[in-house]
Amino acid sequence: MVKRSGFREKWGKMPPGRGVGLACSTYLTGAGHPIYWNDLPHTGVQLQFDRSGAVVAFCGATDCGQGSDDVLAAMIAEVFGLTTNDIRLVTGDTGITPVDLGSYSSRVTLMMGNAAIQAAERAKALIAEAVSKKLEIPLDRLVFAGGRVFDASDPAKGLTWQDAVIQGEAMHGTLGSTGSYKPPAVPAKYKGGGVGPSPAYSFTAAVVEVEVDKDTCFLDVKKVWIAHDIGRVLNPVLARGQVEGSVYMGLGEALMEESAFRRLPANLSGALVHKQPSMLEYKSPTTLEMPEVDTIFIEDPDPNGPYGAKEVGQGPLLPMPPCVANAVYDAIGVRVDESPITPEKIAKAVWDKEHGREGRFGPKDFPVIEWPEASKVKTPAEGGDGTASNEKPRKSKLMASGFRLAPDSPGAKVEGVRS
Amino acid sequence: MMRCPSFRYHAAKSVKEAASVLADEGPKAMLLAGGTDLVPNMKRRQHMPAVLVSLRKVKGLRGVKIAKDGSATIGACSTLADLALHPRLAKGWPGLSRAVSSIASPLIRAAATLGGNLCVDTRCNYYNQNHEWRESISFCMKAPGPHGTAIQEKTHGTCWVAPSSPRCWAVSSTDSGPMLMALGATVTLESKARGVREIPVSALYGDDGMAFLKKMPDELLTQVRVPAHAGAKSAYWKLRRRGSFDFPVMSVAAWVKLAPGGEVEDARVVLGAVTSRPLDCPEAAILLGRKLTDESIAEFAEKASAHARPLDNTDFQAAWRKKTARAFLAGALKEIRGDDKATLGVLAQRVMQGASCLG
Numbered sequence: 009m010v011k012r013s014g015f016r017e018k019w020g021k022m023p024p025g026r027g028v029g030l031a032c033s034t035y036l037t038g039a040g041h042p043i044y045w046n047d048l049p050h051t052g053v054q055l056q057f058d059r060s061g062a063v064v065a066f067c068g069a070t071d072c073g074q075g076s077d078d079v080l081a082a083m084i085a086e087v088f089g090l091t092t093n094d095i096r097l098v099t100g101d102t103g104i105t106p107v108d109l110g111s112y113s114s115r116v117t118l119m120m121g122n123a124a125i126q127a128a129e130r131a132k133a134l135i136a137e138a139v140s141k142k143l144e145i146p147l148d149r150l151v152f153a154g155g156r157v158f159d160a161s162d163p164a165k166g167l168t169w170q171d172a173v174i175q176g177e178a179m180h181g182t183l184g185s186t187g188s189y190k191p192p193a194v195p196a197k198y199k200g201g202g203v204g205p206s207p208a209y210s211f212t213a214a215v216v217e218v219e220v221d222k223d224t225c226f227l228d229v230k231k232v233w234i235a236h237d238i239g240r241v242l243n244p245v246l247a248r249g250q251v252e253g254s255v256y257m258g259l260g261e262a263l264m265e266e267s268a269f270r271r272l273p274a275n276l277s278g279a280l281v282h283k284q285p286s287m288l289e290y291k292s293p294t295t296l297e298m299p300e301v302d303t304i305f306i307e308d309p310d311p312n313g314p315y316g317a318k319e320v321g322q323g324p325l326l327p328m329p330p331c332v333a334n335a336v337y338d339a340i341g342v343r344v345d346e347s348p349i350t351p352e353k354i355a356k357a358v359w360d361k362e363h364g365r366e367g368r369f370g371p372k373d374f375p376v377i378e379w380p381e382a383s384k385v386k387t388p389a390e391g392g393d394g395t396a397s398n399e400k401p402r403k404s405k406l407m408a409s410g411f412r413l414a415p416d417s418p419g420a421k422v423e424g425v426r427s
Numbered sequence: 428m429m430r431c432p433s434f435r436y437h438a439a440k441s442v443k444e445a446a447s448v449l450a451d452e453g454p455k456a457m458l459l460a461g462g463t464d465l466v467p468n469m470k471r472r473q474h475m476p477a478v479l480v481s482l483r484k485v486k487g488l489r490g491v492k493i494a495k496d497g498s499a500t501i502g503a504c505s506t507l508a509d510l511a512l513h514p515r516l517a518k519g520w521p522g523l524s525r526a527v528s529s530i531a532s533p534l535i536r537a538a539a540t541l542g543g544n545l546c547v548d549t550r551c552n553y554y555n556q557n558h559e560w561r562e563s564i565s566f567c568m569k570a571p572g573p574h575g576t577a578i579q580e581k582t583h584g585t586c587w588v589a590p591s592s593p594r595c596w597a598v599s600s601t602d603s604g605p606m607l608m609a610l611g612a613t614v615t616l617e618s619k620a621r622g623v624r625e626i627p628v629s630a631l632y633g634d635d636g637m638a639f640l641k642k643m644p645d646e647l648l649t650q651v652r653v654p655a656h657a658g659a660k661s662a663y664w665k666l667r668r669r670g671s672f673d674f675p676v677m678s679v680a681a682w683v684k685l686a687p688g689g690e691v692e693d694a695r696v697v698l699g700a701v702t703s704r705p706l707d708c709p710e711a712a713i714l715l716g717r718k719l720t721d722e723s724i725a726e727f728a729e730k731a732s733a734h735a736r737p738l739d740n741t742d743f744q745a746a747w748r749k750k751t752a753r754a755f756l757a758g759a760l761k762e763i764r765g766d767d768k769a770t771l772g773v774l775a776q777r778v779m780q781g782a783s784c785l786g
Contacts, residue, residue: 025773219773223754224747226774264668272564273590281564285556289742296671352747 009304013215013233019338025222026230029334032213035323036206037313038115040194049188050115052106053123055084055131057183061170063088063095065127068108069120070100074321075246076116082242083121083314087128089153090169106186114319117242118207119189121314127187134183135176139167142175192312198383198396207312210319211237214255214327218335225354227336229259234327235304239318244305250320251303256293258328264291264348345370429470429557438481442488442617442649445480449645450619452478458647459483460504461539463531464547472558473548473575488542488649491516497655503542503614503648507603511536520653522661522680525779526606529665532672542648545604545614545628548576549597549636549703550674551740553587569595569637576637588740596738597636598676598700604628605680605699606663608707612653618646625652632704639703659684659693662759664778666700666751668742675700676741677748681759689718696727696759698752701735708734708756719764728756 010016010030018028042050054066065084071077077099081092088094098104108120132152140147143166145159151166158166167175176183194205214234220227232255241247267290268283284290309316329347337343342357345368353369361367383399386392437456439445449456457476459465460483468474482488488504491513499516510516511528530536530544553567561570564587570576571584586592607628615625626641628651633641642648661682667673678699684692694711708731717723735752737745758775768775 221754221773223772224751224774226751226777228773228777272587276585276590277564279564282560283552285552285560288555289552291668291673291742294669294671297669350743352744355747355750 009213009215009233009235012235012302012304013217013231015215018217022338025339026217026219027335027338027340028215028217029331029336029338030213030215031327031330031334032211033323033326034209034211035114035319035326036204037118037208037210037310037319038191038206039113040191040205040207041202042109043112048107049123049190051108051119051123052186052188053080053120053127054106054186055127055184057131057173057176059170059174059177061094061168061173063090064098065095065124066098066105067120067124068100068102068105069116070108070111072111074111074116074250075243076111076120078243078246079117079121079314079317080124083124084128086315087125087132087152088169089151089157090155094155094169106188114210114321114323116321117317117319118313119191121242121317122312123187123189125187125314126189127185130187131176131183131185134180134185135172138175138179139172141179143167195388195394196385197394198385198399200383201385201394208239208310208318210239210323211306212323212327214324214331216328216331216335218332218339220336220339220354221351222340225340225351225358227263227332227349227351227354229263229299229332229335231300231302232259232328232331233302233304234324235306236320236324237306237308237318238320239310239313240307240316241305242315242317247305247320248303251324252298252301254320254322254324255301255328256298258325259298259332260292261325261347262329262332262349263293263297264350266290266348342367342369344368431466431469432472432475434469434476435478436481437478438484440484440486442485442647443619445482445485445647446617446619446645448478448480449647452480454644456480456644460543461506461535462543463535463539464543468548468555468575471556472561472573473554473570475574482647493519497657499653501541501651501653503545503650504540507531507536507539507541507544508533510541519656520610520661522663522682523603523606523610523653526602526663526665526678526680529663529675530602535672541603541651544601545607545631545651546640546642546648547601549595549639550600551588551595551597551636553740554597554636567595569597588738595636595703596740597639597703598737598741599632599639599702599704600674600700601705602663602665602675602678602699604632605678605697605705606661607651607653608705609680609682609695609697610653610656610661611682611695612651614648615650615652616642616646617649618643620645629705629707634702634704636703657684660763662762664755664759664762664775666743666748666755670777673742676743677701677735677737677752677755679752679755679759680705681756681763683714683719683760683763685719690716691719696731696756698731698735698756700741701737701748701752706734710734714760719760724757724760724764727760728753731756 056064069076077097081095084095085092136150139157149160151158151160155169156166157172191207216232217230236251269280270283272279310318332349333344342361344353357367357369383396385396437448456478459479459481482504488502490502492500493515507527507530517524554569568584568586588596612628613625617623631641664679665675666677680697683694686692691714694714696708696711698706710731714727732753735749737748739745
């Protein structure tokens with residue numbers, strides 16, 4: 009990304025008023041623990057097949073524009089060798105579908121995707137068994153591809169997808185399957201160890217080029233280069249849309265979005281009122297404010313992701329505010345340490361610098377906080393087992409109260425919960 | 428969802444009929460042209476007219492006529508899109524073309540009219556809020572009670588921007604007003620009581636956020652006449668957060684007539700959106716007889732920007748808006764001088780980008 013943007017050739021070398029900034033970030037792909045504590049899966053997918061060859065997938069995940077429906081269909085289609093057109097979806101209706109915890113935490117592709125693969129693999133096993141018996145092909149030679157189920161060593165020998173489903177239904181009765189997903193147990197056993205773990209982490213690096221007007225300090229973002237480690241791109245158009253949407257959202261935060269209060273005169277009212285009470289004052293960029301975005305995907309499949317995929321919904325917005333701040337510094341030599349980075353703040357920092365003070369706008373110090381002693385945890389490489397050497401072994405309040413799950417109940421054998 | 432208060436709707440067929448309804452109904456009647464400012468304001472209860480007199484069916488109020496002497500007559504109900512896309516306006520009065528094409532968004536420009544923009548309500552962060560928000564701060568001077576704007580009368584109520592002020596400081600937010608003032612345009616007003624009168628655009632405005640229009644409530648603004656450009660140049664620079672669509676929070680409308688040798692023969696410069704009316708800069712006189720050099724422009728910009736005393740009731744900090752006024756005053760004149768866009772800086776590019784988005 010440094011190469012693509014020409015960062016080394018530009019940084020510190022552009023004409024006055026122009027500059028580039030670089031920033032990196034990382035983000036989680038779904039939380040390791042559900043938002044309300046329980047031992048149930050975080051998501052579920054149910055598949056229904058009928059003798060027409062139709063596949064219907066039910067899942068509570070809600071497509072709010074990010075394209076999760078496409079991901080659901082793609083996962084299932086991939087397992088069966090079908091296309092996304094062959095999968096019918098019923099999503100987002102909690103009265104009909106298995107529960108999915110929702111579109112937050114950049115979790116849907118990874119969790120729903122894994123659940124969909126599990127459900128599809130289970131159904132595939134049923135269908136494969138029936139086809140194997142019917143055509144006398146060993147199971148390990150069966151291939152599901154191109155809308156057919158066939159012998160790898162004799163591709164002409166096989167059944168259409170519909171006939172394969174019919175064989176499955178003939179052998180097993182009405183076909184259906186379920187899949188669900190729950191992140192791997194969190195190995196951290198120290199205090200606070202339940203916060204932040206995730207099945208997979210994405211990484212982003214971005215470069216922003218800006219121009220700052222020397223008279224007014226008006227700021228214009230010229231171009232954004234952004235590289236995102238997505239694990240695997242499942243749909244290039246949707247993934248790119250998510251990155252560009254994140255850049256847009258991040259630029260809004262970096263450049264103009266603000267929610268501040270002001271106090272009315274004390275002798276008349278003293279009330280605190282919103283300075284930006286409506287969307288007229290709360291400015292977001294529009295398409296016309298969007299600079300060109302050059303998106304680069306780094307595909308390094310993650311073992312925990314469905315076909316290696318990780319999040320792309322939120323991570324790419326994180327580098328934008330520091331990137332813009334760094335680019336402003338390169339362009340005009342002052343630092344703005346709070347968002348939004350507005351012309352007024354840049355102008356104040358420039359004025360300060362011209363008058364012998366530090367060219368810096370923002371909080372002058374960090375609030376004094378009395379931190380408790382840090383937990384000391386050895387890494388796995390150092391032989392750590394997830395406990396902190398300076399903490400007493402802890403039990404949850406629930407466990408301390410004597411509560412125990414029945415030995416055969418779901419979740420009773422969850423790793424990391426010690427009785 | 429905010430809904431309009433109930434009102435009677437009168438679709439006038441002629442200017443005479445509209446004037447007659449206004450005369451009969453008195454100040455509780457309001458004119459409806461594009462409605463892009465009035466209707467949202469009604470939903471938020473800034474205005475609660477009992478009668479709306481629609482001008483949609485009035486013939487002859489829409490269109491641009493360029494006379495033999497080179498002057499342009501623009502019907503008040505011409506939409507901003509009509510004007511933004513008008514090739515002869517763009518050629519002769521580029522400043523006007525840019526001013527109207529910088530107003531709102533393409534969708535709004537397709538409905539909003541020139542007359543509506545000239546008469547657009549003044550704006551203030553404490554005023555342009557919904558009814559509940561304004562109620563929570565006990566309303567303000569401009570809208571002192573639940574029934575919205577007092578009609579050009581001083582009433583009780585606080586100005587939250589300048590609490591000790593006896594007047595309202597809501598900001599003139601018209602883009603066409605400053606530019607037409609700089610071009611020396613006139614408007615025609617018609618009423619039942621006074622007949623037809625033609626006044627300069629500069630006489631249309633009063634310096635008070637409430638009594639910001641000198642047009643009487645029973646008068647219709649029917650047309651705008653722009654004198655022949657006769658080779659004079661014009662430019663409009665508008666400050667706003669977003670180049671795509673925002674109200675002006677400071678603007679410069681400049682009109683300059685240069686002699687063949689480059690000396691300024693005549694010049695008018697008007698600041699918009701820094702107070703409750705478009706503000707003429709008499710300092711333009713110091714440019715007369717001089718060439719538009721960096722020095723003369725800087726001297727003019729320094730002096731004229733002293734007029735801009737914006738208050739903290741719009742987007743951006745007031746102090747920065749004032750600082751920007753100087754850069755904009757200089758920038759608009761440099762554009763008129765013919766400076767290359769690339770040398771005018773990032774803000775100039777933004778100012779011009781807005782204008783390139785026509786429609």
